[in-house]
Amino acid sequence: MLANSPRLRLVGRRLVQIIPVIVLATFVVFGLLKLVPGDLAATLAGEYATEERVAQIRAEYGLNDPFLVQYGRWLLNAVQLDLSRSFQSNEPVLDQILHRFPTTMLLVVGALLISLTVGIPLGILAATRAGSRLDMVVTSISSFGVALPNFWLAMILVATLSLSWGWFPATGAVRFASDPQGAIWHAVLPSIALAAGGIAEVVRQLRSALIEILSSQYVRTLYAKGLSPAAILWKHGLKNVAVTLLTVIGLLISRLLGGAVVIEAVFAIPGMGSMVVRAAIVKDFPVVQGVVFTMVILVIAINMVIDLLYTVVDPRVALK
């Protein structure tokens, strides 16, 4: 399917288009350092550092060079997968990230699956019965879901399901590679807490997209033709909301990655989120930059895949 030439050309074009985005993104990530007020070297050296120590740090991290030179050096290293070392532990940042990446992704993927499996049926239900009491219930629940602080929901889940009833582990995570079952078991509550906002988002978007399609001209024509409502929904309605659904998935992954940062704090999960929060507090900037960099590259890559999937779902996109 993907092998025909317009699609290949599209892949090529997207790859070229993505380069300036990545360069800009890395510029933003590196630019974070420029936001540090005052002398960066003095900040890094700590409160009671000697002049010599500050000078040493300045030389070590090349802080005397012009900004663009520093950025160029950082980018060159990043391209070679060298994200510098943590100020705190002196470990390579990339190693730390790779170690924690699967834990965070398990939560994000889990939350995405929950959001879709709960959100899609609810969205369809609400859209096909728009204006009914059921629709009102679903819409109100999704309004609550959007306004619900996910870390608070996480705390309630821990207090009830873990601490009171002991159904699920309250804190921690297990590495998926060593014990898949235990890893999933530990990820259930965090994923549910993370998914609350996601479900609400899926329901809202799917409902409004489906309502628009079901009230369109061609659906009226299908009714006139004598097609049953079920056939219209399954054969024509859902095919046309696939594009919306893809957009929502792209949006959700970025949002769930962010949400995981807070949820990891509640469950004391050693993922990328708890890593970046700690690093931000102790001013371990290479770690902060490394995590932000990894996440933005991940989101850009996922958005690209979604862009390509548009052409599979909707042939009109490929022809343009």
Added chain:
Amino acid sequence: MRRLQDWLGGNAAAVVALLFLVGLFTLALAAPIIAPYPPTAQNLGNMLAEPSWQHWMGTDDLGRDVLSRLIHGAPSTLFASFLAVSVATVIGVPVGLLAGFMGGWVDDIISRVIDTLLSFPGIVLAIGVTGALGIGLTNAMIAVGIVFSPGLARLMRAQTLVVKQELYVDASRCFGASLGRILVKHVAPNAIQPVIVQVTLLLAVALLAEASLSFLGLGVQPPLPSWGGMLARAYNYMEIAPEQMYAPGIAILLTALAFNTLGEALRQALDPTRRRR
């Protein structure tokens, strides 16, 4: 004004939301008068107390009155939301206006920057910016505002693209109006409506972001009260006093819900396709 009445008359939820927010603002402004105790007054002889006539919502782990801390947390929460959204508006609206109106390479560059910034998971970028600027509520909310600005810029750009085609824009150009005058007097006022809706909805997102950042220890610093910070403390005592987490959580939920309800009502009221004549 007339339209405001029409809209409020037909939307009970919006009225409730508006009343709730007015009440909350009053509470925030009059916090020192209304709150029964100072927010940081400790009473170590009366820790994690159950609700009573002296302490309607009980006391926290340092014996501080939960109700008073909740009331005193309102001003910083509202300030935080409005600060973040103001920063986003001040950056996003002019940039979007410029991109949409100028077109060409200006638009290309700005749009590319917007796309890039939207690729960052918002709260993670906000954490990074807060870490760089220094921890604290004001810096955290400036960071959140910066994170919100590309979304507003994109919306404003899209609106400007539509409005700049209008005849009255051409007309004012024929009369020799300066670029600044055209943008401020003609384009901006006509393109701003969806932005106002979005800004109202963003207040809720900013509120949740503030709560998250304060919960993580990057926002309001103890001993000052904040709803997110109260939840962070409650988290430490979850096993012995789980009831500590209900009041701040409900406060966050209801306020975010009120902003959202108001935003949705505004959207409906301003949506030309739904206006009944």
